[in-house]
Amino acid sequence: MKKWxxxxxxxxxxxxxxxxxxxxxxxxxxxxxxxxxxxxxxFSLRNIDGKNLALKDYADAKGFIVIFTxxxxxxxxxxxxxxxxxxxxYKALGVPLLAINSMDxxxxxxxxxxxxxxxxxxxxxxxxxxxxxxxxxGKEFGADHTPHAYVIWKKNKQWTIEYSGAIDDNGAEPTxxxxxxxxxxxxxxxxxxxxxxAETKSIGCAIFYRK
Amino acid sequence: xxxxxxxxxxxxxxxxxxxxxxxNTLWIPDTMSGxxxxxxxxxxxxxxxxxxxxxxxxxxxxFWGPTLFFNKGDTVHMNVHNGLNDSTTVHWHGMHLPAVMxxxxxxxxxxxxxxxxxxxxTNNAATYWYHPHLHEMTQEQLTKGIGGFIIVNDDEESxxxxxxxxxxxxxxLMLTSRxxxxxxxxxxxxxxxxxxxxxxxxxxxxxxxxxxxVRLRILNxxxxxxxxxxxxxxxxxxxxxxxxxxxxxxxxxxxxxxxxGERVEILVNLGNDNIGSTLDLKAYNNGQAFGFPxxxxxxxxxxxxxxxxxxxxxxxxNVIAATNSPVIAVPSTLANNTYWTxxxxxxxxxxxxxxxxxxxxxNPFGFDNSHFEFxxxxxxxxxxxxxxxxxxxSNVFGHAFHIHDVQFKIVSxxxxxxxxxxxxxxxxxxxxxxxxxxxxxKFEDYSDSVHPFMYHCHFANHEDxxxxxxxxxxxxxxxxxxxxxxxxxxxxxxxxxxxxLYISFSDPSMQAYYVRIxxxxxxxxxxxxxxxxxxxxxxxxxxxxxxxxxLTDEKTKITTTRKFVKx
Numbered sequence: 001m002k003k004w005x006x007x008x009x010x011x012x013x014x015x016x017x018x019x020x021x022x023x024x025x026x027x028x029x030x031x032x033x034x035x036x037x038x039x040x041x042x043f044s045l046r047n048i049d050g051k052n053l054a055l056k057d058y059a060d061a062k063g064f065i066v067i068f069t070x071x072x073x074x075x076x077x078x079x080x081x082x083x084x085x086x087x088x089x090y091k092a093l094g095v096p097l098l099a100i101n102s103m104d105x106x107x108x109x110x111x112x113x114x115x116x117x118x119x120x121x122x123x124x125x126x127x128x129x130x131x132x133x134x135x136x137x138g139k140e141f142g143a144d145h146t147p148h149a150y151v152i153w154k155k156n157k158q159w160t161i162e163y164s165g166a167i168d169d170n171g172a173e174p175t176x177x178x179x180x181x182x183x184x185x186x187x188x189x190x191x192x193x194x195x196x197x198a199e200t201k202s203i204g205c206a207i208f209y210r211k
Numbered sequence: 212x213x214x215x216x217x218x219x220x221x222x223x224x225x226x227x228x229x230x231x232x233x234x235n236t237l238w239i240p241d242t243m244s245g246x247x248x249x250x251x252x253x254x255x256x257x258x259x260x261x262x263x264x265x266x267x268x269x270x271x272x273x274f275w276g277p278t279l280f281f282n283k284g285d286t287v288h289m290n291v292h293n294g295l296n297d298s299t300t301v302h303w304h305g306m307h308l309p310a311v312m313x314x315x316x317x318x319x320x321x322x323x324x325x326x327x328x329x330x331x332x333t334n335n336a337a338t339y340w341y342h343p344h345l346h347e348m349t350q351e352q353l354t355k356g357i358g359g360f361i362i363v364n365d366d367e368e369s370x371x372x373x374x375x376x377x378x379x380x381x382x383x384l385m386l387t388s389r390x391x392x393x394x395x396x397x398x399x400x401x402x403x404x405x406x407x408x409x410x411x412x413x414x415x416x417x418x419x420x421x422x423x424x425v426r427l428r429i430l431n432x433x434x435x436x437x438x439x440x441x442x443x444x445x446x447x448x449x450x451x452x453x454x455x456x457x458x459x460x461x462x463x464x465x466x467x468x469x470x471x472g473e474r475v476e477i478l479v480n481l482g483n484d485n486i487g488s489t490l491d492l493k494a495y496n497n498g499q500a501f502g503f504p505x506x507x508x509x510x511x512x513x514x515x516x517x518x519x520x521x522x523x524x525x526x527x528x529n530v531i532a533a534t535n536s537p538v539i540a541v542p543s544t545l546a547n548n549t550y551w552t553x554x555x556x557x558x559x560x561x562x563x564x565x566x567x568x569x570x571x572x573x574n575p576f577g578f579d580n581s582h583f584e585f586x587x588x589x590x591x592x593x594x595x596x597x598x599x600x601x602x603x604x605s606n607v608f609g610h611a612f613h614i615h616d617v618q619f620k621i622v623s624x625x626x627x628x629x630x631x632x633x634x635x636x637x638x639x640x641x642x643x644x645x646x647x648x649x650x651x652x653k654f655e656d657y658s659d660s661v662h663p664f665m666y667h668c669h670f671a672n673h674e675d676x677x678x679x680x681x682x683x684x685x686x687x688x689x690x691x692x693x694x695x696x697x698x699x700x701x702x703x704x705x706x707x708x709x710x711x712l713y714i715s716f717s718d719p720s721m722q723a724y725y726v727r728i729x730x731x732x733x734x735x736x737x738x739x740x741x742x743x744x745x746x747x748x749x750x751x752x753x754x755x756x757x758x759x760x761x762l763t764d765e766k767t768k769i770t771t772t773r774k775f776v777k778x
Contacts, residue, residue, distance in 0.1 A: 072296070073254065073296065074253070074254055074255055074256065075254070075256055075264075075266060106732055106733065106734060107321065107322055107323070107734065108296075108322060108323065109323050109734065109754075110323075166394065169262065169263050169394070170262065170263050170264070171256065171263060171264050172256065172258070172264045176262075178262070200394070201392070201394050201396065203263075203266050203394060203396050204266065205254055205296040206296055206297065208296075208297070
């Protein structure tokens with residue numbers, strides 16, 4: 001009941017004008033918030049095999065499926081098999097999958113590098129699982145939940161974000177997925193089209209960034 | 212003939228109503244009893260709607276966790292493990308206990324930490340609850356489903372012929388509603404009201420109840436909405452208990468308003484209903500005056516909702532055969548409470564609702580022109596004082612005033628006499644707009660000049676907005692132990708340790724106010740308020756490594772840190 005204003009003050013022209021300005025500003029803010037078309041600089045992160053990995057290591061890649069995920073989040077855990085399937089299919093088409101863990105390792109014991117290695121082994125990850133313990137890459141993408149999926153694409157020798165959001169629209173029941181957002185985005189980009197649904201909401205566990 | 216008409220009516224209803232109402236079986240929370248309770252808070256998800264799951268959180272994987280059964284007189288030990296992705300607190304709503312065990316905004320449990328409060332249950336038999344109380348996060352964490360019932364039993368209540376077979380004729384009902392976005396995620400920002408009921412976390416809930424007197428323990432666990440509760444045939448029912456215990460005698464009503472945080476225990480007679488017949492428990496929220504929480508016009512936006520200003524179902528009841536030993540009457544008397552009166556009070560306080568007025572969007576609701584500040588104590592209460600608090604709301608909207616530590620007696624309302632439905636022990640009172648209410652309470656047993664108790668509006672969005680104040684209860688410790696102790700020294704042994712770690716004080720009169728065990732990187736693993744140290748601290752669950760033990764001395768509140776190694 002804080003914003004009585006919204007309900008009862010519409011007779012006041014002055015306040016209405018202020019409101020319109022606020023709404024316009026708000027919508028600008030939303031547009032600015034969109035990450036689609038943002039370029040991503042290359043990064044080098046330690047993979048679970050102990051070696052560092054960078055985008056430039058994939059000379060032939062047309063794009064990447066980048067998944068911010070983690071060890072402890074129950075909703076992220078639901079997608080393990082689907083990540084293997086996505087990597088199997090799209091790596092062969094020049095769009096490999098990279099999983100990145102940007103969780104705060106000081107706060108979460110489960111997010112240690114050793115536990116990432118254990119999880120990748122026990123769940124038979126067929127894709128790299130990168131340790132972003134300084135949270136630099138997660139911040140650059142703006143990843144806010146695990147899992148948060150991106151599809152990045154090479155344009156003019158730069159990597160730009162073409163999709164951001166959920167992997168698909170049903171976490172616990174893969175057979176009931178009606179919109180496989182990431183796969184659709186990759187298909188469209190491979191077909192030379194722009195992504196029709198470029199942004200969705202990533203849901204799961206929030207990634208908190210250290211200040 | 213009657214059956215024929217019924218058949219015809221149902222046929223018409225079925226054919227006319229293409230989307231015939233379907234119901235889901237009411238979730239009855241699991242139970243925990245004994246004196247040690249392990250509550251593991253985790254993030255999880257639930258299938259509330261068609262399509263994607265909704266991210267939720269709760270104790271033991273459930274949106275709305277287990278019901279804890281306490282016996283009055285027992286000392287209960289809680290092991291609260293925060294397995295969530297975020298910090299939290301767990302408040303034992305309605306319980307009389309030391310402030311440091313209370314789980315208010317000061318007892319923050321970081322992720323991965325175990326908090327171990329304990330206290331002697333002195334509350335009367337009644338229905339209480341536990342829920343998160345982290346400042347500015349309460350609405351989000353409540354929305355996700357963290358919380359559960361506490362049912363206290365005592366000898367007085369047990370001696371009465373009341374229904375008490377949990378889940379059969381004694382049903383806990385947690386009322387709340389939720390709003391979903393288009394990905395089925397809960398909405399918890401800029402939203403005061405949900406659009407869809409979740410009774411015990413069940414959408415469109417139904418329950419089978421036996422043909423006899425049934426007890427419903429109803430809790431309003433909403434963000435802001437109040438419920439004007441009644442049955443679909445307007446039958447009379449009996450209020451037997453308020454927030455903090457049984458009434459002296461049952462009160463017969465056809466409606467009862469329940470504001471956020473309030474509980475009411477009712478008896479309803481299903482003995483005259485036919486087996487197979489149905490009945491609805493409903494919210495008669497249509498036509499409430501503006502200022503009733505959930506009476507605002509509009510179906511969307513921050514204060515609109517699909518459930519605003521309409522009557523809607525809370526629970527669909529199917530009447531089944533009676534149990535073997537049914538309760539068939541309402542006891543004429545219940546408890547033998549002696550309540551405080553205004554004349555008992557030696558201290559008078561006033562608290563006035565301020566802020567939140569039209570044209571002041573930057574000034575949310577508060578008390579006495581201020582908002583919650585972590586380090587500001589608004590009131591200091593002397594231990595064992597009986598106080599009279601008058602809460603005044605000359606403001607634009609209703610509120611639900613809640614105070615920690617005590618159960619109070621409402622002694623007067625500006626609107627006239629106190630309702631018979633709220634004549635018992637209370638810890639929340641509904642404060643309609645342009646009214647005031649006065650209660651009397653005794654602040655006994657626990658004094659602590661450091662850790663405060665809260666008083667606040669229980670609307671989660673108001674509380675998060677700072678409509679909360681703090682008080683400490685002080686005194687009662689003067690005497691022989693006030694001698695200043697020069698050395699606050701202690702040692703840990705054995706060190707390295709394996710199973711248990713013991714603390715040896717250089718001064719045997721020294722006591723621990725708080726012990727916190729952290730890793731060398733600063734991650735808290737244990738929070739132990741006023742730990743009982745005779746048997747040592749159980750460290751068997753820690754992984755091997757170096758840890759810091761911070762001990763705060765009871766008398767001086769000086770904190771000293773010692774290192775130990777877990778093998």
